[in-house]
Amino acid sequence: MRAAPLAGGPQGATALRPLLDVVLGALDDGAAERGGPLPAGGPQAVDRRVGEALGDVLPERGSGPEEALRTVVRAVAAGAADPAEPLCAAHLHTPPLALAAAADLAASALNPSLDSWDQAPAASALETLVTAALAAEVFPGAPRPDALVTTGGTESNQLALLLARERHGPAVRAVVGAHAHHSFHRAAWLLGLPEPVVVPAPSGTMDPVALDEALTDLGGPLLVAATAGTTDAGLIDPLPEIAALCAAHGRAELHVDAAYGGPVLLSAAHRPLLAGLDRARTVTIDLHKLGWQPAAAGLLAVRDAADLAALGHTADYLNADDDTDAGLPDLLGRSLRTTRRPDVLKTAVTLRALGRDGLGALVDTCMELAGQLADLVEKAPGLELYARPTLTTVLFRPLGAPDEDVAAIRRRLLTTGRAVLGRAAADGRLWLKATLLNPHATPGDLADILTLVEGSTPR
Numbered sequence: 001m002r003a004a005p006l007a008g009g010p011q012g013a014t015a016l017r018p019l020l021d022v023v024l025g026a027l028d029d030g031a032a033e034r035g036g037p038l039p040a041g042g043p044q045a046v047d048r049r050v051g052e053a054l055g056d057v058l059p060e061r062g063s064g065p066e067e068a069l070r071t072v073v074r075a076v077a078a079g080a081a082d083p084a085e086p087l088c089a090a091h092l093h094t095p096p097l098a099l100a101a102a103a104d105l106a107a108s109a110l111n112p113s114l115d116s117w118d119q120a121p122a123a124s125a126l127e128t129l130v131t132a133a134l135a136a137e138v139f140p141g142a143p144r145p146d147a148l149v150t151t152g153g154t155e156s157n158q159l160a161l162l163l164a165r166e167r168h169g170p171a172v173r174a175v176v177g178a179h180a181h182h183s184f185h186r187a188a189w190l191l192g193l194p195e196p197v198v199v200p201a202p203s204g205t206m207d208p209v210a211l212d213e214a215l216t217d218l219g220g221p222l223l224v225a226a227t228a229g230t231t232d233a234g235l236i237d238p239l240p241e242i243a244a245l246c247a248a249h250g251r252a253e254l255h256v257d258a259a260y261g262g263p264v265l266l267s268a269a270h271r272p273l274l275a276g277l278d279r280a281r282t283v284t285i286d287l288h289k290l291g292w293q294p295a296a297a298g299l300l301a302v303r304d305a306a307d308l309a310a311l312g313h314t315a316d317y318l319n320a321d322d323d324t325d326a327g328l329p330d331l332l333g334r335s336l337r338t339t340r341r342p343d344v345l346k347t348a349v350t351l352r353a354l355g356r357d358g359l360g361a362l363v364d365t366c367m368e369l370a371g372q373l374a375d376l377v378e379k380a381p382g383l384e385l386y387a388r389p390t391l392t393t394v395l396f397r398p399l400g401a402p403d404e405d406v407a408a409i410r411r412r413l414l415t416t417g418r419a420v421l422g423r424a425a426a427d428g429r430l431w432l433k434a435t436l437l438n439p440h441a442t443p444g445d446l447a448d449i450l451t452l453v454e455g456s457t458p459r
Contacts, residue, residue: 004065007108007109007111008109008110008111012109016105016109018066019065019066019069020105022065022066022069022070022073023069023073025070026069026070026071026073026074026077027073027074027077029074029077029078030073030074030075030076030077030078030079030080031077031078031082033074033077033078034077034078034079034080034082034417035417036085036087036417036418037081037082037085037086037087037088037417037418037419037420038081038082038088038414038417038418038419038420039078039079039080039417040415040416040417041415041417042414042415046079049075049078049079050075050076050079053071053072053074053075054071054072054075081093081420082095083095083437083438084438084440085420085438086438086440086441086442086445086448087418087419087420087445087448087449087452088419088420088438089419089420089421089422089434089435089436089437089438089441089449090420090421090422090433090434090435091422091435092231092259092260092286092289092435092437093435093437094288094289094290094291094292094293094437095292095437095438095440096288096292096293096294097292097293097350099349099350099353100292100293100294100346100347100349100350101294101346102349103345103346103348103349103350104294104345104346106345107123107341107342107343107345107346108341110123110342111341112124112341112342113339113340113341114127114331114334114335114340114341114342115318115331115332115335115337115338115339115340116318116319116331116332117328117329117331118328120331120342123342123344123345124329124331126342126344126345126348127149127334127342127344128329129348130344130347130348130351131146131147131148131149131299131344132145132146132147133351134147134285134299134301135147135301135302137265137266138262138265138277138278138283138285138301139278139283139301139303140278141278142278142303142304143304144304144305144306145301145302145303145304145305146301146302146305146308147299147300147301147302148299148300148302148308148334148335149297149298149299149334149335149340149343149344150296150298150299150300150335151295151296151298152259152286152288152295152296152297152298153181153183153257153259153284153286153298154181154183154186154187155298155300155336156257156259156284156285156286156298156299156300157181157183157184157187157225157255157257157284158183158186158187158190158191159282159300159311159336160223160225160255160282160284160300161174161184161187161188161191161193161223161255162187162191162310162336163282163302163307163308163310163311164221164223164253164255165191165193166310167221167307167310168220168221169221170192170193171194171221172193172221172222172223173193173194173196173197173218173221173222173223174187174188174193174196174197174222174223174224174225175196175197175199175211175214175215175218175222175223175224175225175252176196176197176198176199176224176225177198177199177200177201177205177206177207177225177226177227177237178198178199178200178201179201179204179205179206179227179230179231179232179233179235180196180198180225180227180257181227181231181257181259184196184225184257196225197214197218197222199211199214204230204232204233204235204387204426205227205230205235205236205237205238206226206227206237206238206242208238208241208242208245211224211242211245212245215245215246215249215252216249219251220250220251220252221251221252221253222249222251222252222253223252223253223254223255224242224245224246224252224253224254224255225255225256225257226239226242226254226255226256226257226280227256227257227258228256228257228258228260228261228262228264228273228274228277229257229258229259229260229261229262229264229289229391230260231260232393232395232424232425232426232433233386233387233390233393233395233424233426233433234260234261234370234389234390234391234392234393234435235390235391236261236273236274236390236391238276239256239274239275239276239277239279239280240275240276240279241276242254242276243276243279243280247279253281254279254280254281255280255281255282255283255284256277256280256282256283256284257284258274258277258283258284258285259284259285259286259289259298260286260289260290260391261273261274261290261391262274262277262283262284262285262286262290262299263285263287263289263290263291263359263363264290264363264391265277266356266359266360266363267360267361267363267364267367268360269360269364270363270364270367273390273391280303281302281303281304281307282300282301282302282303282307283300283301284298284299284300284301285298285299285301286298286299287299287347287350289437290362290363290366290391290392290437291347291350291359292350292359292362292437292439293346293347293350294346296343297343297346297347308333308334309333311333311334311335311336312330312332312333313332313333314332315332318331318332318338319331319332362439365439366392366436366437366438366439367389367391367392369392369436369438369439369441369446370389370391370392370393370394370434370436371388371389372443372446373389373394373434373436373446373449373450374388374389374394376446376447376450377394377396377450380450380454381399382398382399382454382457383396383397383398383399383450383453383454384396384397384398384399386426386427386431392435392436392437393433393434393435393436394433394434394436395424395426395431395432395433395434396431396432396434396453397429397430397431397432398453398454398457401457401458403429403430405457405458406423406429406430406431406432407423407430408458409432409453409456409457410422410423410432412456413452413453413456418452419448419449419452419453421433421434421449421453422434422435432453434449
């Protein structure tokens, strides 16, 4: 039997080209079969269709590359929640840019591994340049900013807490808002640290008065984790006030989880929303949210690259001392992972192709869409708006509906495959959540979302 062709090397492009046509055709066919933002029928129907398409997972004899790609890719596309569909607006799950997805193909074909320079010479150089530029965007004027590429906000937040532990020892404790991402609690558990102190957030953002009281009562050292873009409502904590409190109390350092809101830095119009971000010691940013990258594209930016020295680690077969002394870059301190794909490649292509203005314009468009949806909700007599959006998240609900009806409306839309909306608790009630990350959505799409909700509301 002839060996299957490889994706790289001199013949890689020749082997890939016909397969790409098969994949693209299967994606088209799957999307047509799905016919909307989500497959109809709910989990059992999707499980059945995928099982029927796949058949024997490990057959004695394979079906060949074209048939396998056509069958499996079509089944996954037909059963996908497609974030490029304007009525798929539940989560911080972005529709990736075509150019970023194309660049990601190159990363898969070349398959560099960023755990040693001899596995990823150009990719490691590219990562150094891109992370330095993005860190400088977060910390303008800082003498030695840097950033690590991560799998997303969960890993970035965990790294931030780990670095704080390495600076201050196992007594360090996180202080988070009641609205903070769940990853801080999980990170404290994984790192063997005390459970985070939770500060009230009665308006959806961290209360500075309550934070001041907590910092006064607590002993140090502390890592205060503010949020710039809450998962539920897209709100931003009062960063300047929180930074000032950390400085005043002395023993508290500031981390900002800007996984959602961080890319707003690229918008000249909306960048002021992140005033005070540069006063943090570490900042989490996800470019697979308001950056339109295929997952994963996370970052942990640090004000001072010296903080990253704590991650240093030696494995003789990857970064022997004599190799490092001879000038081979040491990559093991750039991540807690060993094998690591070059996720920075798609980001580098996107930054070069669109620039700050192009990416900022995408941010602005999605912010405008959120405002337009809020306008429509306010004009609809049967709907209630939680608040004007800060970023691109809009919370709304049928006026006077009990929470169980709100939850049922969402599930009904999911089961029929007609729209994908999230859910969020605020003000002691349950709300439908639209997270608008598709810059190609239209006012008509927004109106369709509300029409579907109103049509699904019990009378």
